[in-house]
Amino acid sequence: MLSEKLYTLLPAESAPGVIASHFELWHSATQGLNRAVLKDHWRELNLYLEPASDVRAFTALCVYCNGFIAVDGGAKRAILAELLPDLEFLPVLIDGVQWELMNCLGSVSKYSPDSVVHRFGVGEIFAIEHLVIERAHLSADIFTLGDSNRAKVFVTEKFKRQCERHLIGVAFKEIGVVV
Numbered sequence: 001m002l003s004e005k006l007y008t009l010l011p012a013e014s015a016p017g018v019i020a021s022h023f024e025l026w027h028s029a030t031q032g033l034n035r036a037v038l039k040d041h042w043r044e045l046n047l048y049l050e051p052a053s054d055v056r057a058f059t060a061l062c063v064y065c066n067g068f069i070a071v072d073g074g075a076k077r078a079i080l081a082e083l084l085p086d087l088e089f090l091p092v093l094i095d096g097v098q099w100e101l102m103n104c105l106g107s108v109s110k111y112s113p114d115s116v117v118h119r120f121g122v123g124e125i126f127a128i129e130h131l132v133i134e135r136a137h138l139s140a141d142i143f144t145l146g147d148s149n150r151a152k153v154f155v156t157e158k159f160k161r162q163c164e165r166h167l168i169g170v171a172f173k174e175i176g177v178v179v
Contacts, residue, residue: 004178007172007174008066009170015061016049046092048095056097059074067144071099071100071167075167079163079165106139108133108143108154111131112133115128116128128148131154133176134178134179141156
């Protein structure tokens, strides 16, 4: 049986952090991020790089944590066109330059018992060490885990290959397999 690696997105070592000017606004605006469609009530947020850098040196950046990825318009057009059904793009300004925050709408609810996940008691997953997903349960190349805190976005090898050609500012960490 052929297997395919799964990855999480994380900031590249060279990438600066992206931070909201007002954390309270960020926190309230992103309550449903990676969980639900937000475009109907989304208001553009002002973000900045820390340490100060040239935002044009990057095409993708992680905002606050790994699961919140912003891309510039060129990156969106170059690599994400065929993945758009599972992604919503929300406008943000990073150091005065227009970017779009990816809202991952795809999720997977079933994973193998061979996965290593950590929960708060019997509740929400807060950490994942290894994830094994059967191909039949995977409908997208980018997704979150349904009963997790949605702070991690998972991608297939196909998505990773597309990104490696065009995205500067994010990296990938192997976290599991699709079997």
